Amino acid sequence: MTDLVIAPLLVALATAVLSLFVRPFERLRAGVSLAGVAAYAVVVAALASEVLAGGTMTYQVGDWPAPFGITLVADGLSAFMLALTALVAVPTAIAGLRQVSERAQRVAYHPLFFFMLVGVSGAFLTGDVFNLFVWFEVLLMSSYVLVVIYGDPETTGATLRYVALNLVGSALMLVSIGGLYAVLGTLNMADMSRRLAGNAGVEPAAVVPALGLSAILFAVFALKAGVVPFHFWVPEVYRAAPTPVTAMLAGVVKKVGVYAMIRLVFTVFGGAAIDVSLPGVTGDALGFYGPVLFALAVASVALGGVGAVGRDDLPGLLAYSSISQVGFILLPVAIAATAGESVQVLALTAALVYALNHAVAKSMLFLVVGVIEDAVETVDMRSLGGIAGNAPGLGAAFFVGSLALVGIPPLSGFFGKLLIFDAAVQADALLALAAALGGAIFTIAYTSRAWNRAFWGDAPLSVEGMAPDRVVVGIVLLMAGALVVIGVGFDPVYRFAEAGAHAALDRQGYVDAVRFANATATGGGH
Amino acid sequence: MTQTVLALVLGALFALGTYLVLRRDVVRVVWGVVVMSQAANLYLVTMGGLSGSVPVLEGHGFEGLTDPLVQALVLTAIVISFGTTALALVLTYRVYQGHGTISMEELGAEVEP
Numbered sequence A: 001m002t003d004l005v006i007a008p009l010l011v012a013l014a015t016a017v018l019s020l021f022v023r024p025f026e027r028l029r030a031g032v033s034l035a036g037v038a039a040y041a042v043v044v045a046a047l048a049s050e051v052l053a054g055g056t057m058t059y060q061v062g063d064w065p066a067p068f069g070i071t072l073v074a075d076g077l078s079a080f081m082l083a084l085t086a087l088v089a090v091p092t093a094i095a096g097l098r099q100v101s102e103r104a105q106r107v108a109y110h111p112l113f114f115f116m117l118v119g120v121s122g123a124f125l126t127g128d129v130f131n132l133f134v135w136f137e138v139l140l141m142s143s144y145v146l147v148v149i150y151g152d153p154e155t156t157g158a159t160l161r162y163v164a165l166n167l168v169g170s171a172l173m174l175v176s177i178g179g180l181y182a183v184l185g186t187l188n189m190a191d192m193s194r195r196l197a198g199n200a201g202v203e204p205a206a207v208v209p210a211l212g213l214s215a216i217l218f219a220v221f222a223l224k225a226g227v228v229p230f231h232f233w234v235p236e237v238y239r240a241a242p243t244p245v246t247a248m249l250a251g252v253v254k255k256v257g258v259y260a261m262i263r264l265v266f267t268v269f270g271g272a273a274i275d276v277s278l279p280g281v282t283g284d285a286l287g288f289y290g291p292v293l294f295a296l297a298v299a300s301v302a303l304g305g306v307g308a309v310g311r312d313d314l315p316g317l318l319a320y321s322s323i324s325q326v327g328f329i330l331l332p333v334a335i336a337a338t339a340g341e342s343v344q345v346l347a348l349t350a351a352l353v354y355a356l357n358h359a360v361a362k363s364m365l366f367l368v369v370g371v372i373e374d375a376v377e378t379v380d381m382r383s384l385g386g387i388a389g390n391a392p393g394l395g396a397a398f399f400v401g402s403l404a405l406v407g408i409p410p411l412s413g414f415f416g417k418l419l420i421f422d423a424a425v426q427a428d429a430l431l432a433l434a435a436a437l438g439g440a441i442f443t444i445a446y447t448s449r450a451w452n453r454a455f456w457g458d459a460p461l462s463v464e465g466m467a468p469d470r471v472v473v474g475i476v477l478l479m480a481g482a483l484v485v486i487g488v489g490f491d492p493v494y495r496f497a498e499a500g501a502h503a504a505l506d507r508q509g510y511v512d513a514v515r516f517a518n519a520t521a522t523g524g525g526h
Numbered sequence B: 001m002t003q004t005v006l007a008l009v010l011g012a013l014f015a016l017g018t019y020l021v022l023r024r025d026v027v028r029v030v031w032g033v034v035v036m037s038q039a040a041n042l043y044l045v046t047m048g049g050l051s052g053s054v055p056v057l058e059g060h061g062f063e064g065l066t067d068p069l070v071q072a073l074v075l076t077a078i079v080i081s082f083g084t085t086a087l088a089l090v091l092t093y094r095v096y097q098g099h100g101t102i103s104m105e106e107l108g109a110e111v112e113p
Helices: A002-021 A026-054 A076-099 A102-125 A129-147 A153-184 A189-197 A207-225 A234-240 A243-268 A285-309 A314-338 A341-376 A392-406 A412-426 A430-455 A470-488 A490-505 A507-514 B002-021 B026-046 B068-099 B104-111
Strands: A057-060 A071-074
Touching: A002 A026, A002 A057, A002 A071, A002 A102, A026 A057, A026 A076, A026 A102, A026 A490, A057 A507, A071 A076, A071 A102, A071 A189, A071 A507, A076 A102, A076 A243, A076 A341, A076 A470, A076 A490, A102 A129, A102 A243, A129 A153, A129 A243, A129 B068, A153 A189, A153 A207, A153 A234, A153 B002, A153 B026, A153 B068, A153 B104, A189 A207, A189 A243, A189 A507, A207 A243, A207 A285, A234 A243, A234 A314, A243 A285, A243 A314, A243 A341, A243 A490, A243 A507, A285 A314, A285 A430, A314 A341, A314 A412, A314 A430, A341 A392, A341 A412, A341 A470, A341 A490, A392 A412, A392 A430, A392 A470, A412 A430, A412 A470, A412 A490, A470 A490, A490 A507, B002 B026, B026 B068, B026 B104, B068 B104
Parallel strands: none
Antiparallel strands: A057 A071
16 A cells, blocks of 8 residues: 555646646636545545554655655654645635636646645655755745736735745755765665664764755755744735635645754754764754754744734734744744653644644634635725624634634644643743743734734724625634634544654654665665 | 866856845846856756765775766756746746836835835
8 A cells, every 4th residue: 555655646746737627617627626635635634544553654656766766755744744734725725716816717726736735745755855855846836826826016026036035945955955965875864864873784974064964954944934034035925925825835835844844853863973062052963953943933933923913914914923833833843852852752742733723723814814805805904893793704713713823722722832831841941931922922912903903893884895705704614613623622633743743753763664675785885 | 176176166156146146136136046056056966976986886896987866866956947947037027017127126115015
C-alpha cells in the first residue's frame, strides 16, 4: 500500500489537469472541483489512518533507490499537515465556487487552486530538499496568479512585490541547497540527518558549514510562514487576493513554512553533533535554532497583535492576526528546541494543535469577511455595524472563530493555548509564558474590537439590506461547528498531533523508514 | 584558476542583482531578481565540484568526474525561473497600465489607506 503515499499528489494533479479542460462549462467545472477536493480528502484520510496504524510510509519515485532518487515520506507529521490541508481545502473550494467571479473561474481559478494543492501536498510529503524547492515553486507560482487573478490595479502592485520578494527567496533557497549538497554530498533529508549525526558507517560531515547554510534555508521558510521580520508582505497580499485564496494562504500555505522549519530543525538537524560556542548559545543545533525561533515567535506575537489592534479594515486585522498566531505556533516549537526531551513531545504537540486551530479558524474568518465584502461592499469597520443582528449566521461564525483564536473552552483553540502554557510552565520558560499571555490579551483586544464595531451597534443602511450568500454562510457555520467538535472530542485530535510530534522528533525512525539502497554504499565504499 | 574567476563572477552577479533589486524602478527590480536567480544557478553548478571531484562519490576512488546531479538541478531551476520571470514582466506591464507609473515608491504610496 505504499502507493497511497503519492495518492494525494496524483489526485490533486489529475483534478488540476482535468479542470483545465472543463473551464468553459459552469456546472461541469464545479462538479470536477468538488469531486476532486472530496477525493483529495478521502485519500488524505486513508493515508493518515494507514500512517497512524502502521507507522511511517515511504515511496521511491520511479523506483530509484534512496538516496539517489526522490523519496516521498509520509510520517505522522506529514499526515497531520495533510489532514489540516484537506480540512481547509474542502470548505474553501466550495466557497470559491460562490465567491470568485465567474470570469476568474472561467479563466484559471480552478486549475490554479488544485496546482496550489499539488504544491502544498508535495511540500508536506517530500523527503528531498531540492524537491521541496520544486514544490515550493509550484505552490508559489499558482499563488502568484491566484492573488492577481482579478488583475485590477490594487492587486497588481501588491502581487509584483510579492513575486519579487519570493523570487529573491527562491534564489537564496537555491544557494542554500547547493551549499548543503556540496558540504553533505546528499539532498535526501534522511541521508542528511544521519550524516549530520555521524551515525555508524557514515562519515561525520562538516556540520558547522551545514548549519550556517541551513540558516539561509530557515530564513526562506520564515518568509513563507510570514513571521516577523519577514512579515511585511502578508497584510498587502491577503487584502489583494480573493477571499477563498486568502483563506488557503492563511490557513494552509503559511503552515508549509512552519512545517518546513520543524522538519529542518528537528528531523534534519536534531541530532547534529556540533559544539556551538556563540555568546548565549550552547550545545547542539537545537541550541542554535532555539533562541532564533524564540525571538521570531515573540516578535511575531507582539508585532502582529499590535498591528491587528490598529487596523480599521477586517482583512488587514485578520492578516496581522495571522502574523501573531504564527508566532503562537512557533512559540512551543522554540520551547521544544531549547527544553529537555521530556517537554519536547508536549511542546510540538501544542504547536500542531494550535496550527490546526488557526488553520480552520482563520480560513473561516476570511470566508466570513468575503461574504461581508460581497453583500455590503465594504470591509472597513468604520462603515460597518450590526451585522450580528442582520445576518445571525455570519455573526455566530465570526463569534466562534474569534473565541477559538482567543482560546475559550470548549473550542479547539482552548486546548492549543492550554498545551502551550503547559509546555512553557514545564520547561520553566517564563519569558515564553509572558509572551503567550501578552499575545492572548492582544487577541482579546482586537477580536472584541472587530466584534464591537462590525457586528454590534447600529447597522448602516448597507448592512440592513444585506443578503449574505446562504451557501457560504452554511459552510462557515459548518467550520465553526468543526471548531467546537475538535474541542469537545479533543482526544483523537490530541493523539494524532502527538503522533505527529513523535514523528518529528524520531530521527532514527525517519532514517530507517527511508530504507537506503545499501546501508554501506554511501559510507563504506565499494 | 577557474574557481577564483567563478567566485569573482558570482560575487559580482550577486552584488549587481542586489543593487538592482534596491532600485525604485520596477523593471530594474525585476532585472535584479533575474540576475540574482541566474547567479544562484551558476553557484549551483559550481557546487558540483570544479576540480573533478564529485561530492556523492568523494573518497570512493572516482577521480576526474563532473557531477551530473547539479546540472539536472540547474536545468529544473532555470525552467522555473524562466516561468516566474515571464510572469513578473507581464505583471510589470499590467502595473504600468493600471497605475501609469513604474516607480516602486509611487506604487507603495497608493497601498496604505
